[in-house]
Amino acid sequence: MQDQQQEHTFEFTADGWEYFRIWIVNLLLTVVTLGIYSAWAKVRRLQYFYRNTRLADASFEYHGTPMAILKGRLIGAGLLLVYIVAGKLNPLLGIAIALLISLAMPWLIVRSLRFKLHNSSYRGLRFAFTGSDRDAYRVFLLFPILTVLTLYLLTPFTHQRIKQYQHNNSKFGDTLFNFDASVGSFYGIYLKAVSVMILLGILAAILASTGQPAVLLLLPFLLTLLPVAMLFIFAYLAVSLPNLIWNSTGLGEHTLYSRMNVRPYLWIAFTNLLGVVFTLGLFIPFAEVRMTRYKLEHMGLLAQGDLAEFVAGQEQQISATGEETADMFDVDISL
Amino acid sequence: MDARYFDGKTAAAHPVNLALDGQTLLLRGGGIELRWPLNEVQISERLGNTPRRLTFPDGSHCEVTDHAALDALLPQTRRDWLDRMQHSLPWALLSAVLIVAALLASYRYLLPWGAEVLAQRAPESVLQQMGRSTLETLDRFMLQPSTLNAARQQTLTAKFAALRPLPGDDMQYRIVFRSAPGAGPNAFALPDGTIVLLDELVAMTKDDNEILAVLAHERGHVERRHGARMVLQSSAVGLVIGWYMGDVSSLLTALPAAVLEAGYSRNMEREADEYAAATLQHNALSPCLLTGMLNKLEAAHNKDEAAPQSGTQQAKVLDYFASHPATGERAVVLCPGSR
Numbered sequence: 257m258q259d260q261q262q263e264h265t266f267e268f269t270a271d272g273w274e275y276f277r278i279w280i281v282n283l284l285l286t287v288v289t290l291g292i293y294s295a296w297a298k299v300r301r302l303q304y305f306y307r308n309t310r311l312a313d314a315s316f317e318y319h320g321t322p323m324a325i326l327k328g329r330l331i332g333a334g335l336l337l338v339y340i341v342a343g344k345l346n347p348l349l350g351i352a353i354a355l356l357i358s359l360a361m362p363w364l365i366v367r368s369l370r371f372k373l374h375n376s377s378y379r380g381l382r383f384a385f386t387g388s389d390r391d392a393y394r395v396f397l398l399f400p401i402l403t404v405l406t407l408y409l410l411t412p413f414t415h416q417r418i419k420q421y422q423h424n425n426s427k428f429g430d431t432l433f434n435f436d437a438s439v440g441s442f443y444g445i446y447l448k449a450v451s452v453m454i455l456l457g458i459l460a461a462i463l464a465s466t467g468q469p470a471v472l473l474l475l476p477f478l479l480t481l482l483p484v485a486m487l488f489i490f491a492y493l494a495v496s497l498p499n500l501i502w503n504s505t506g507l508g509e510h511t512l513y514s515r516m517n518v519r520p521y522l523w524i525a526f527t528n529l530l531g532v533v534f535t536l537g538l539f540i541p542f543a544e545v546r547m548t549r550y551k552l553e554h555m556g557l558l559a560q561g562d563l564a565e566f567v568a569g570q571e572q573q574i575s576a577t578g579e580e581t582a583d584m585f586d587v588d589i590s591l
Numbered sequence: 592m593d594a595r596y597f598d599g600k601t602a603a604a605h606p607v608n609l610a611l612d613g614q615t616l617l618l619r620g621g622g623i624e625l626r627w628p629l630n631e632v633q634i635s636e637r638l639g640n641t642p643r644r645l646t647f648p649d650g651s652h653c654e655v656t657d658h659a660a661l662d663a664l665l666p667q668t669r670r671d672w673l674d675r676m677q678h679s680l681p682w683a684l685l686s687a688v689l690i691v692a693a694l695l696a697s698y699r700y701l702l703p704w705g706a707e708v709l710a711q712r713a714p715e716s717v718l719q720q721m722g723r724s725t726l727e728t729l730d731r732f733m734l735q736p737s738t739l740n741a742a743r744q745q746t747l748t749a750k751f752a753a754l755r756p757l758p759g760d761d762m763q764y765r766i767v768f769r770s771a772p773g774a775g776p777n778a779f780a781l782p783d784g785t786i787v788l789l790d791e792l793v794a795m796t797k798d799d800n801e802i803l804a805v806l807a808h809e810r811g812h813v814e815r816r817h818g819a820r821m822v823l824q825s826s827a828v829g830l831v832i833g834w835y836m837g838d839v840s841s842l843l844t845a846l847p848a849a850v851l852e853a854g855y856s857r858n859m860e861r862e863a864d865e866y867a868a869a870t871l872q873h874n875a876l877s878p879c880l881l882t883g884m885l886n887k888l889e890a891a892h893n894k895d896e897a898a899p900q901s902g903t904q905q906a907k908v909l910d911y912f913a914s915h916p917a918t919g920e921r922a923v924v925l926c927p928g929s930r
Contacts, residue, residue: 274639277683284686307641380597564603
């Protein structure tokens with residue numbers, strides 16, 4: 257069996273300039289239609305990224321329809337408006353509405369995951385999401401509440417449960433994904449990041465308590481060091497967590513992998529940020545393409561045998577409302 | 592031409608050859624032989640250099656990477672206007688320019704218009720809420736209790752209450768007395784009909800009618816819903832910026848302050864002046880009262896500018912003159928022959 261294993265790396269064939277033209281024309285149409293066109297722009301953006309993503313010499317495809325997304329956006333905008341107006345009229349009413357919306361959130365997230373996966377395909381087979389609402393309320397409502405109540409000590413645990421729920425309930429054709437990262441491995445990564453932060457804090461406290469004038473001279477240096485250290489910690493998390501998650505994810509008998517490194521990731525993220533700021537956003541499409549390329553080209557599939565053996569599953573109709581409303585309230589659950 | 596066929600049932604890729612037979616598309620290769628009427632084949636729109644898909648009625652599809660060959664085979668799928676726009680550099684540059692122009696135009700025209708329409712229809716409770724939260728913020732950060740004695744306050748309140756409203760006026764008013772030593776003489780109206788009168792302004796004149804003239808001017812701002820319009824405009828701008836920055840919640844707290852910062856437009860000041868003049872005449876008072884007061888305010892303002900150490904902290908927010916039209920110009924309109 258082992259000698260049959262084949263490594264397929266994702267290829268990303270998008271081009272920054274090509275995407276820039278598509279992006280800016282769609283942005284113009286979005287602006288002149290007062291945002292209505294954004295649903296079409298979104299479909300086009302996803303299509304461009306999906307179709308440029310290739311694995312084992314075949315591309316992905318996005319099937320979401322603009323009308324479904326537009327409907328979702330309108331409902332999302334309606335909810336936001338209700339929240340803002342209610343909050344202005346009466347702060348208590350605003351809180352009540354916010355509570356109601358967070359109660360609906362897990363339900364919306366499930367719809368959005370279903371919509372997203374159902375509308376993705378590869379080699380003519382659709383993906384699917386089969387997670388139950390009941391489990392969604394546990395991982396997206398109960399665990400987050402417990403996390404806050406335990407002063408965020410449960411964050412790695414909740415993160416692991418969310419990913420487990422997402423990946424164990426995803427399908428390609430009728431083949432299930434599986435996820436076997438332990439809670440301990442999530443704690444390991446988070447602990448490293450937190451302990452570096454604590455160490456830095458202790459170091460600063462010791463230096464400050466000595467009261468030496470020399471420390472004051474070092475102050476500008478320390479003040480620049482701190483943001484740099486924070487950037488490194490952020491990049492460490494942004495790289496290690498997806499690596500862990502994808503390396504623990506399998507599809508049937510095949511396994512996925514992700515092998516990103518902190519330094520190149522940090523470089524891309526940092527230069528992207530500078531680019532976007534100094535071009536007043538015109539660099540956004542280039543930045544998106546660069547980052548996606550880095551992520552995808554360090555990911556792949558270790559296939560056991562032939563990829564042709566996947567077969568189609570049940571088709572189901574999915575509405576876009578969940579995804580769009582979740583979008584509006586800034587809940588980003590990236591797969 | 593070459594394509595890859597996926598049957599939609601398995602992930603297997605079948606290399607096939609595409610050919611046209613009249614209005615029928617032929618797929619052949621690797622034991623596959625399929626015919627589809629051309630008008631039932633869905634051809635995906637062109638998007639950069641991405642592979643194109645021919646989707647068939649049974650859910651199966653072909654993936655084509657050879658764009659030139661596909662265009663040659665199916666000339667009727669040639670590029671539409673959107674497709675051409677999306678791939679041209681001139682259009683990309685033009686789009687960038689047009690986006691900026693559209694954003695500026697909506698800020699300049701669409702926003703004030705929309706705010707005016709909404710403000711005229713804003714229910715009483717919304718205006719009340721706007722006024723209350725603004726006054727709370729002002730009291731917390733800039734205003735101090737008034738030092739005027741109760742009798743003086745009552746006199747001014749009574750005189751203002753005796754001012755007969757113009758036909759069509761629909762707001763209820765109350766005057767609140769405050770002091771703001773750093774801000775200079777001023778009075779300002781909140782959307783709910785609350786008019787804040789500062790001691791510094793009361794101290795400026797012996798003639799109560801001049802104070803009434805300023806109050807009438809503030810009343811104009813309320814009647815014309817200028818405050819509510821400013822609130823709506825700055826909320827909309829805040830919402831867009833917040834969206835861009837990805838944080839919607841923070842703007843809710845920043846609202847009342849942003850409103851004050853905005854200041855009224857020159858047009859709004861003119862409207863309030865006209866209203867004040869009409870109200871004064873309606874009450875058998877001269878519009879020149881307002882002119883007199885404006886001149887005094889301008890003089891005080893100029894003195895402040897010349898000697899910045901006199902005012903402790905110049906609270907710009909309350910600066911009466913920040914966006915007011917030139918006093919001379921207003922005086923000519925209000926009180927012809929005054930200069």
